[in-house]
Amino acid sequence: MEFAEHIKTANVEDVVLRQPLQPPSRGTLCITGHHLLFSDREESDSRQVLLLLRNIDATEKRMSGSSGTITMKCKDLRVLQLDIPGMEQCLNIAHSIETLSCLDCVSEMYPFFYRPVELSLPEQWGLSSPEMHYSQMKELYEKWRLSTVNRDYSVCSSYPPAVIVPKSIDDDTLKKAAKFRQGGRFPVLCYYHKKNGMVIMRSSQPLLGANRKRCKEDELLLQAVIEGSDKGYIIDTRSRQQAQQARMTGGGFESKSFYSRWKRFHRPMERGKALQESLIKLVEACGDESNNMDRWLSKLENSKWLSHVQNALSTAGLLVECVERDGHSVLVHGSEGTDCSLLISTLAQLIMDPCCRTVEGFLGLLEREWIQARHPFQQRCAHSAYSHARLQQESPVFLLLMDCVWQLWRQFPLALGFSEALLLRLATEVYASDYGTFLCNSDQERCALGVKERTHCLFQALLRPTQRDYYSNPLYERTELAIWPSVHPQSLQLWKGYFLRWTQQVRHLEEAQEEIRNMVIEWGKLACS
Template sequence: MEFSEHIKTANVENVVLTRPFHPPMKGTLCLTGHHLLLSGRDGESSAQLLLLLRNVDAIEKRTTGSSGTITIKCKDLCVLQLDIPGMEECLNIASSIEVLSSLEDVTEMYPFFYRPSNLSLLDQWGLSSPEQDFEHIQTLTDRWRLTQVNRDYSVCPSYPPALIVPGSIDDETLAKAAKFRQGGRFPVLAYYHSKSGKVIMRSSQPLTGANRKRCKEDELLLQAVIDGSELGYIIDTRSQQLAHQLRMTGGGFESKSSYRSWKRLHNNLERGKVLQESLIKLTEACSDQSHNMDRWLSKLENSKWLSHVNNTLSAAGLVAECVERQGCSVLVHGSEGTDATLLLTTLAQLILEPRCRTLRGFLALLEREWVQAGHPFQQRCAHSAHSHARLKHEAPSFLLLLDCVWQLGRQFPLALEFGEALLLQLAQDAYASNYGTFLCNSDRERCALGVKEKTHCLLQFLSSPSEKERFTNPMFQPTELAIWPSVQPQSLQLWRGLFFRWTQDAQYLEEAREEIRNLVMQSRGRGCGRSMAPLETDGSMTPSRVVDC
């Protein structure tokens, strides 16, 4: 396809742009296959707009007489307005943006064309691999092995080719167990806890159905995870009622009689349409200009976004507690095992594992638990909060994860090596990016389209020395202790840096954070200032008192 086919009007003069933090700007509007550009006419070369069209979530057009106005609502929640002289030009530009912002062919998206001078396609793609993770585990135990049973993606289309499984289970058993799990997502290792030797596994639901079918291979696989005398926990991210309903349509859950060494706990987490509607309602509340406190609080409560944050952190804390305090291994799953399951396995590792709290370690964690593990980014992040399209598979699961991580960072300001700037960058790139990391829905799709050979890796770029400084938390002090999140109402706050990112208040907050950063760096450079060691109690970290700027 030629992009020019969809560009009816490529250039328009005397367009006026209105956007947050800037005075109105008049200039020349230029539309390309992937970007909307506006160059100012005030003599300053820096006065310009470069908007990636993939970032456009919805547009509204209005014509009056011989001119028109286009309101562009972006996936990063920014809202822009273009006043365009000429009704025909306005309609043409709007039509072109609508088409070019919703291209379905992945190979036509901008990451396949992005070629910065400081990056090479020959650079390493990614920060981690199952092979590297297994090498680390080998230094701790010999009970696990690396299997290539999925090397051609025939056992599980959404898993990577290599997986870590119990050493006593052969590939034939794994293949049969996969047929008993939705989408072939049989239980695999997500995390090995070096202190206790216990693990966190993840999978999809078992296909027991109404007849309560059994699979001896699946039972053997889970039995191999724990010794016969031990107890393991299955954390089902659905309500007990929903799990029973899904059994009538072919899904189900592990029965007590077949999995005697495992205790099943239901911890319901919303997903899919419910999460998407929650984000939409929250965004609408944040854009309410009425300045009525009662109305604002009512809308915030009705969105239920903070309830989702609360429930997710509570469930992740439960997973971590089973491993750290109960000394038990855990299997996490819901139905498909690609959303709520990954939320819990990721956050539990962040709570327990110091390596995951470094900048590089956190990015590697996201790559392992979301990119490689088969979170369908292409489907989930097709639209954000402004689009009028309500696609079946959309859900801000990854955005919810980043919000939960922000809550942890706020409660433990010294524990994470990375700061809010990294989370905001990830939130933006998940929906629209120059990089190929979040393209497609699985490793299989990325392999088929040559994503790793033809695009640059976002995670590799964010962890590079040239970028690391702007994402690093200057107050970071590593600790080997677990960081247990508080989910009390007073402990959770709305992530203003994201949801109020384009308001005037957010600009002042960013300036205050930068000033604090400079003061901390100056203090450390002089070797003065008090030690900022975390509060330690009974082998864990508790949330410190945080003062917002």
Template sequence: MEFSEHIKTANVEDVVLTQPFHQPVRGTLCVTGHHLLFSGRDGDSSAQLLLLLRNIDAIEKSVENLVGCSGLGSRSSGQSERSAGSSGTITVKCKDMRILQLDVPGMEECLNIASSIEALSSLETVTEMYPFFYRPSFLSLQGEWGLSSTEQDFAQIKALSDRWRLSEVNRDYSVCPSYPPTVTVPRSIDDEMLTKSAKFRQGGRFPVLCYYHRENGKVIMRSSQPLPGANRKRCKEDELLLQAVIDGSELGYIIDTRSAQLAQQARMTGGGFESKSNYTSWKRLHRNLERGKVLQESLIKLTEACSDQSHNMDRWLSKLENSKWLSHVNSVLATAGLLAECVEREGCSVLVHGSDGTDTTLLLTTLAQLILDPQCRTLRGFLALLEREWVQAGHPFQQRCAHSAHSHARLKQESPVFLLLLDCVWQVGRQFPLALEFGEPLLLQLAQDAYASDFGTFLCNSDKERCALGVKEKTHCLFQFLCRPSERDRFINPLYQPTELAIWPSVQPPSLQLWQGLFFRWTQSGQYLQEAREEIRNLVMQCCRRGCGQSAVQLEADSSIPSSGVVDC
């Protein structure tokens, strides 16, 4: 298929663009296979637009007859006649929550542009997406793709313990389609046992190691739900695998991200949970974390509330509460804290799973490592954590991030789980302004790239799919790009002071705040917030260059900016 088949009108003159923080400007609109281009007449860079079509979540169009010409600039006689007859308005709603308006002269041109945008913004064939065409001169497709590998992670564990081994049981993805080719498992469990355990777990996601605690040797494992069904079937290999994790003499915890009732109901469809009689050394804890449609509806309600500036305070707070977004943030952070406590304070190993093990499971394992591991709080370490726990571990980005909050399509597989993770990380950074080497700009960049990107990192639903389509050979890696010195400076937190201690985020209501930098990013208040952040960052950098010992608290007092601004530097 050629992209030109979808482009009915490639260029339109005399279009008026209205976008956040800018006055309406008249210029030329151009539609390409992957971008929407706009160039203002005056040549001012602020009047330019380069919008990735994949970033468009929904469009609304309206056409009307005109009796005269508007007063924006001069027109030729032909353009005047066309505009005097009809005109159309296209409202473009983006996945990054930006809303643009295009006033297009001519009904036919308006409808053609709208049709082209709708077709090209919803391409489903992965190899037709922009990352396969993005070829900047400063990047090369040669060399290693990504920041981490199972082999590199295992090398660090091997130096500390001989109880673990690297297994290639999934080297052809036949045992588990959503796992990487190599995984870390107990040394005493052979590949045949792993294969049998995989058949007893949904989607083949048998328990694998994702974190080794250096201080006490305890671990965090992740998997999907077991499949005992209504008949309470057993799998001795799965039982032995989990027994090998705790070495037969300790207590382990299983954190199930479903309520006890939902886990019980899953038995009716073949799923279920680990029974106490068969997994005698493991104690099961249920913590219900919402996912899927519930989470998507929550984001939609919150976005609607944030985009409507007409509410009074009471009505706004009511809409915020009804969205329940902060309740989801609270639940995830509280459960991640519980997981970290089990490892650090209780001295116990933990297995985490829900049903599929590709969503809320990854939320918890990622945040627990951020709490416990200082390395995961560096910029490179955090990106490697995301690569290990989300990209390699099989979070279905293609399904979950197909649309955002504005789309009229309500696909069953969509869910802003990764966005919820970034919000939780932002909350941690806000509460511990010195603990993270990176700041809010990195989280905003990741939130945008998860839905629409120049890079191939978030394409597809698994490592298997990426290999089949040649993603690692034919696209650039986002995480490697973000670690380049030229980009790194944009994301570094100048207040960063590394600590070896665990950081324990509070989940009390006053401790959690709405992420204004994301949800109000394109409003007037968001613009002021960004200006405040830049001013604080400049102050901090000046202090650092002078060797000044002024504290963050002093900087806050001097700049009259609330503490959230300091955190977001």
């Protein structure tokens, strides 16, 4: 497909751009296959605005006489307005924006065309691989092995080619266990706790069905996980009722009769449409300009977003208690095991493991838990809070993770080696990016489309020296202790840096924080000299 087919009017003069925190400006508007470019001709430095069309979530157009106005609501929560002379030009521009911002073909998206001069396509895409991760964890060698049973993605289309499993379980057993789990996602190791040797496993739900089927291979696999221990815990991110209802459609949960040494907890967490609706209500509340305190507090409460934050941190805390305090291994799953399971396992590792709290450690954690373990980014992040086209697969689970990490960062300002700026960058890039990291729904899809050969990796770019310095926390002091977050309502706050970042009040706060950061860095330099 040629992008030019969708561009009837490429350039328009005398356009007025209105954007947050800036005075209106007049200049030239240009539409390309992937970007909207605005050049302010009235400024001596010819100020430009470059907007990735993929970032546009919804457009609204309004005609008035011989001119028109296009309002663009972006996935990063900016709202921009274009006043365009000429009705035909306005309609043409609106059509181009609407079409090019919603292209479904992954290989036509901008990461496949992005070629900055300072970067070359990497020989190794990403920070690590399951093979590299296993090789660096010598503590695993005695009881765990690296299996390539999924090397051609035939056992589980959503797992990477290599996974870590108990050494006593052979590949034939894994294949049979995979048939008993939804989508083939049999239990695999995602975290080994060096302090006591306990582990966190991830999987999807077992396929018991109404007939209460069993799978001896799956039972053997979980038995091997807790060999030498008296019991293990299962954290199911569905309510007991939801898990029981799943049996009517072929799913279910582990039966006490066949998994007698496993104790199950149900910790229901919202996902899918409910979580998406919560985000929409929160963004609507943040955009309310009535200045009515009661109205604001009521809308904030009705969105239930902070309740989802509280629930995620609380469930992650339970997982940490099981592993860190009680000294037992844990299996985490919901239905598919690609959303809430990843959310709480990531938070638990961040709480427990100081290695996950550096810039590189945190990005490596995201790569293992979200990229390699298959969070379906293409489905979940197709739209944000403004779009009128609602798809059933959309859900801001990754954004919820960033919010939860920000709560940790705020409660423990010295314990995390990265800054809020990194969380803001990731929360933005997941919806629209120059990089290929968040493209597709699985490792298999990325390989099929050549994402790893033809696009740049965001995580590698963020670890270049200048970027790493910018996203580092200058106050960071490593601690080996677990950082237990408070989940009391009074301890949780709205993430103003993200949800209110296009307001003047938050901009002043950002400027103050940047000034403090620079002062801390200067003091550090003086102390070292």
